[in-house]
Amino acid sequence: MLDGVDLDLAAGDIAELRGPSGAGKTTLLLAIARLLPGAGGSLTLAGEAADSVDPAVWRTRVALLPQRTALFPGSVEENLLLPFALKARDGVRPPSTETLRTALDDVGLADVALDRDTARLSVGQAARVALLRVLLTAPRVLMLDEPDASLDDASAAAVAAMTARFAEAGGAVLRVSHLRADAAATVRLHLESGALAGGDRDDA
């Protein structure tokens, strides 16, 4: 499905990937997260080849937030702490309750209690909690698959701000966009029929 796609991301980049539906945008993200069975090609992160890293550990560094928000049954706090209970993050200290509280406040979720059941979140709140869950794990690369596809403008703006802050702190972002263009994007990519075009950096 993908053919000869070559992509480089640097720390601080926000790469925006556009293209018609069916062009392979999601497939590309899955391949980079090593979530695509039978994918070929080579991946490197900071000089380290993907093959030399355990796939689960790779995914803790190259994080993908799937398009469909998937919070698990339970509280917001349980969801935010869940990644730290995984073997791939053995030895990583989970954030404290205060850190979680501050993090929620910072993304406009001051009115969401940590013990709120995830079933009682709005679509926009759930999307932000899901993004926060990934961001708290401090990955090197963050990939977002149409993060604002089903969001209202306020939630979409919050998601864009969270993404921008992650990039400012030295992370690299690759996001698939469909509806809205991300004003903060530094790299614009276009995928059509499995081939990649663009890659112009408009450094601000």
Add this chain to the structure above:
Amino acid sequence: MTPEGAVVIGWPQLLLAASFMLITGALSVAIGLGLVKDLAIASVRTYVQLLALGLVLRWVFSVRLWWVVVVLLGVMTVVATRIVVKRAPDAPRGLFGSALFSMAITAITVTFAVTALIVRVPVWYEPRYVIPIAGMVLGNSMTGIALALERLFSDLDARSGEILALTALGADRWEAARASVRLALRAGLIPTINSMAAAGIVFIPGMMTGQVLAGADPLEATKYQIVVMLMVSAATAIGSILAVMLSYRRAFTADGVFLEKGLRGPAS
């Protein structure tokens, strides 16, 4: 070898039992159920299959050869496994091996634990004890394992979005599948637990019914039934756990990526 008090059913009486099926058939015609053919075939099958079973068991019990017992147990296990695999249509192909292993291990362990340690038969392969007990163990664990496997793979498919998110967060296969594994094991075990709870109050268990009809003392029959019920429950539990733990990985690639129903091939 008929115990005191048991009434032997004669051949004419055996045919007489079919008369009720004739009444049912007549009713079916009158109401237009269109079931006459099915009823007829089912009745004939009941006669043929069970009489054949009786003749085979009579022969097996009289020759008392260890290898005949072993062959019979093997055939029973394979047939039960085929039924299990058929009942879990969402399961990946290549499940037969792990299902067979789970069935065989539990059936052998539990059956011979009962015959050797509890009934204490003098000869380990004593067919009169080994075959019926193995039949009960296999029959019940078959149902439990089939339910558990069916639920495992249908729940994994239902949770595919959640599993993708978990895997993307760094979960390995076990961490991604755990919630479905738990649900599947509950599904496999709950019917057994329920039937233990209802035994003696809602129904007289089948084996005890048989022993009582054959003239056994009800209390002695009860002791047997308790043993069998506990062992059968244990077999269902162990068999389900083995089968589920051995097979959930087949819904994932070696890299820990979940394969949805259409993508699951013969696992490596």
